[in-house]
Amino acid sequence: MIDKDLVQIKVAGPNATVVTLPAPTNMSLSLMELLKGNGYPIQATCGGMALCATCHVCVLEGYEQVGEPASDAEWAMLDSLFNTTDTSRLACQVRIGHACDNMLVKILGDT
Amino acid sequence: MITTDICIVGAGPVGLFAVFEAGLLGMRCHLIDVLTQPGGQLAEIYPKKPIYDIPGYPVVLAGELIQRQLEQIAPFKPTWSLGEKATDLQKNPSGDFLITTSGGNQIQAKILVIASGLGVFEPRKPPISSLDDFENKGVDYFVKNPDAYKGKKLVLAGGGDSALDWTIFLADIAAELTLVHRSSRFRAAPDSVEKVMALSQSGKVRLMLDANVTEVHGNGRLNKVVVSNKDGWPTHLDTDYFIPLFGLRPELGPLAQWGLNMDGEAIKVDNTLDYQTNIPGVYAIGDINTYPGKLKLILCGYHEAALMAQSAWKRLHPNSMFNMKYTTVNGINGF
Incomplete structure (x- = not known):
């Protein structure tokens, strides 16, 4: 049986590996919380206010479908980084919903 | 003590x-x-x-x-x-x-x-080799004493509120001011963006968009930076100061x-x-x-x-x- 409240989030790792994480859509989780909860080493220094960039990810697949587009505050932070890509997001600003199903992300952080 | x-x-x-x-x-x-x-x-x-x-x-x-x-x-x-x-x-x-x-x-x-x-x-420091060598010798991460920039050539980098606010403030003080921003869009407060655009049109500020400072040069003290555009095309700028403003x-x-x-x-x-x-x-x-x-x-x-x-x-x-x-x-x- 397929759980209607569960989506799949794919995380690209080193050497072309991809890990698939089941993610509940009914817990008001952010992508940052999901990644952190699954043991990825994200500091999330600011706690999810888009005030640091430790949860910076590149969305490799599904960027257009993610849901809410980046706010000015999020863009302002992304603009201050040196490894920002055209499909960068702060994971704390991406709400896990059905639109996120099968998205593929890579963790970049603040470097 | x-x-x-x-x-x-x-x-x-x-x-x-x-x-x-x-x-x-x-x-x-x-x-x-x-x-x-x-x-x-x-x-x-x-x-x-x-x-x-x-x-x-x-x-x-x-x-x-x-x-x-x-x-x-x-x-x-x-x-x-x-x-x-x-x-x-x-x-x-x-x-x-x-x-x-x-x-x-x-x-x-x-x-x-x-x-x-x-x-x-x-301060978040841009990844430019030998940038550290020029810290306090032409490379500043904060504007502590604006008077130091009086009549000098300045290159600022960044696209946020701080970069734009200082561009507006220092444009009146500096001999020349160039603002380098990695994107073609500014996300800072709209009235600051308008002011910077106006300064650019009047020739008081030189805007270099879709560009990054990629090299710093000098002889003990900074005297030149290289700005590269999206295609990697370099522009050499003589300058007294380089002020990267990429937040904290x-x-x-x-x-x-x-x-x-x-x-x-x-x-x-x-x-x-x-x-x-x-x-x-x-x-x-x-x-x-x-x-x-x-x-x-x-x-x-x-x-x-x-x-x-x-x-x-x-x-x-x-x-x-x-x-x-x-x-x-x-x-x-x-x-």
């Missing part, structure tokens, strides 16, 4: 409340913070954000909470080293701590309290070298007793510490500050009987 009972590293909400709790017990405090104003991230990064979990305040703006806390600790007349980093920790033969700051100040204290939250806010990033800072037991970026403390670290007389409270069940809430930091102060008093008065008094009974007896 400043002599005090308690030296507090970090003037955020928890550091400020520690002054209050220490003051109730008659202990004087000196605060050190790398930021030039008290309040830590609440004042510097999100003064206009609402906070909902401070008892007694259904909602309070971060900046307002800090103002209220400053009012609350005023009777205890804390002293300050603001805009300075605590760089070195030594122990005197007398058993007192000697803390040295980046401003060259020395603080002698019987107790050290680390309430440094996220850590030291450091918290770093653990010098306290990593102080011999404290750490768990990653956090200081391990004894939460069953008093939030003391592995060095007797050194406490860590608020977001910088860790222990089983740690919750990074301002509220929890306040609690830790209260317990720290009781323990610190007992360390300073080993032969006296401790008698806890409520403020409702005793009121506030300032210094």
